[in-house]
Amino acid sequence: MHVVVIGAGEVGTSIAASLASSHEVVVVDVDPDRAEQLKYELDVLTIAGDGTTSEIQTAADVGRADMVIACTDNDQTNLVACGTAKTLGDGFTIARVKSTDFLRTWEGNEGAFGVDFMVCTDLLTAENIVRVIGLPAAIDVDPFASGLVQMAEFEIAEDSPVAGQTVSQADRFESLTFVGLFRDGEMTIPRGDTGIAVGDRAVVIGSPESVQAFATDVAPETTPGRADEIVIVGGSEIGYQTARLLEERDFKPRLIEQDADRARWLAETLPNTVVMEHDATDTEFLSREHVDDADILVTALRSDEKNLLVSVLAKRLGVDRVIAVVDSPDYVTVFEEIGIDIAINPRTVTAEEITRFTYESVAENIAVLENDQAEVLELELTEGCGLTGRPISEIVADSDARFVIGAITRDHKLVTPRGDTVLQAGDHVILLVESDSVSDITSMA
């Protein structure tokens, strides 16, 4: 595969590094020194110049490219780069953006800006934080259909209330599907009367809210509940998105923001968040507001230094879990060595997401489970493919493939699959497939 990466910052370099071994990678960067340096670090071709111009893109052979990844630090540059790439060829374009507004526009109009896939750094980071906060019991969590659907894998612990129940007893949520059960490393596709035993690993697919609720059932001790105190320090875009996603999952977080206008805006936009306008490094304020009693504290200020300071303060005051957003990848280990529980780097998160996307497959999105015994795929159905126009129960009966449909999204809305649900062209289907059957399924789609 011929891949052009525009922007050789931390994200671009990280993506280029993971693709260089198996693909033909060209990296474009405005800074000639950076381009020169990268040439020796990685086995890639580098071009110095403005990646938004067709001149440079032609030099990078974008016309022949299978994939163009625009991941500079500037949203507009990335969008223009994708737009230019679409004029030269029909490679798959991926743009990294910070602004959620661009993401909204793109989600509402497939193919807007000439972008085929958009990764919003801040939103992605917030989703990551919320996953870390909300599902500490999960072994593996992956988002599908731009965050509308989640796949999660849980190990059933000895004290779990779900142990000993049947699948139909455990799956009491409308928009949740129990898709797989691993016992002693063997996968079974669960039926309603399948029993769940201690040590089993359960795979569920559903809306993030229902997955959260299921996690509370599986591991009530470790999964935070509504009563748990979550404090977010810093009303940056990441802080705001984190609070918003937590609200969606029925949490009532507190958000501390120093800027008066921003605090007012946050308070108006987030009805279930208590917004406080103050400097979070003021220990007197923190103890007066009992931030020391918080179960989880997230630092999402705009500077790493301040995040470090607040994290250390919070740890010293006695906060249980501290999650810090760290802008510079070099500091991640430093943060964790100091004793901050989890340090999340938005660039790493973005690079991982884009890399995950570049795995060659018809599937829009995949997750591999348990030593490749099964895969969770997201398929976008096209007109006339083997899966549309028939109820799910018929497809299952007619096919030798072993798979379970976990969720369907139609026009950016979640549809809970039932036996009589008829799949349509344009639907995104998230399904668990046994590895042996993957080719059967992808040939049908």
Next chain:
Amino acid sequence: MSTNIRVGWRASVGLTGDVLAALPVPLAFPLLIALYYGESPLPFIAAIAVSLALGAAFRSVQDPEVNLGPREAFLAVAMIWFLVAAVGAIPFVVAGVGTVAHPVNAMFEAMSGLTTTGATVLVDFSVHSRSVMMWRQVIQWLGGLGILILATAVLSEVGVGGAQLMETESQTQDVNKLTPKISQTAQLIWGIYFGLTGLAVVVYFLLGLAVDPQMDLYNAVAHAFTSVATAGFSPEPDSVGAFHPLIQWAVVPFMVIGSTSFVLIYFAINGEPMRLLKNEEFHFYLGAMGTLASIVAVGLFLDPSVTYGAEGTIRHAVFNVASIVTTTGYASTDYVLWAPAAKHMLFMGMFIGGMVGSTTCSIKSLRWLVALKTFRRNLFTSIHPEAIRPVRISGKSVDEGAIRDIYAYLLLSIVIFFLLAVVIVVDAERADLRVTEFEALGAAATTFLNIGPAFGEAGPYGTFASFPMSTRAVMIVLMWIGRIEIIPVLVLFTKAFWTS
């Protein structure tokens, strides 16, 4: 010394002239009634002549160069409400029958009508011609229409009828979205008003045919005019209490709808009923009415002297509470005879009012809701001083400036109400009349908040003619000020309004 007047008064006077010149249209209705019943058409011909003359005179100073800005609108609104009432008083004076033959009484009756108050100075209803009685009803319907024009953002910069509140609720944006042109929006709102009035005529008349011959076409039209307008005049001395219980029940929904936001009614008619049903002000308004009615009903049940029976007790409680809270002012029975506890409940109900964007008067539910929510918010922020808590109504946050305005308005209303109560007591004592404090408070609230009947002599089956003439003159002014929500009149008395 010469000071430049900075108000484009010519535009205000011109607009007032336009309104006066249009008055012959509503005046034609009682004129036709007079001709139909063979009564003297003279009162209405006189009024038509005066309104045409005044209208022409006012329009002649109109200056098309001057734009109608907020100041000019304030001046115009104050003038229109006063002068239309003055012209409206002419038929009573010319007819020259009963108490309203006196110019002050005639002005009281007309102002009470135009402000949709419903307080009357009539003593003997039977001496008046049917056409004059119908004019009382028409002028109230006109007052309801006028306030809807102001309240549904057509003149929103004046901020009367809670239009500025609707802005804070960002409902006016929605109104403007109904149609791109404000005159079309106004037509939609008026369409609902006309439609509801027509529906009330049909319902009352059919029920009259079925159960009560007293409710003839004349009475059906007369009461339809004053129920959707939440106005409260009735040609019957016993108000709605003169009719069959079934008709009394039928009047309740029209009063309640008249006090519901017409913008939300528009959405409800156009397939978005949830905007009305999920509106917090609507919940507050219905909740307040329901709670008060239940308390009054329980009070009446516990009162051994009350002999209405079960249905009657509930009906009188619901009807009279709804009449007071919607600021209509009908009565289904003489509640002056009730025990003090029940009467005090009605007195409390006078201060609530219906929804913003309706024909209702009084303080209005939205103001109370915002004030209560702000108070609760302030309790929270006194514990957490750094917390930022916007006050939300139906999920939308209310601007802090609007909250300050609401507090100021509440305070101003209460102060004016108390001053008026003091004036009533002092003036009555001067005239050697016995008016108790409660009666004075009731009369002050009912006129300033434009509800209608009070307690004691001025009860629903009584008359305001018993107050001294000077008190009635003060009441005329306060009905006028209260209806257009104080500010448009008060600003006229500031120097800054005229000169800066």
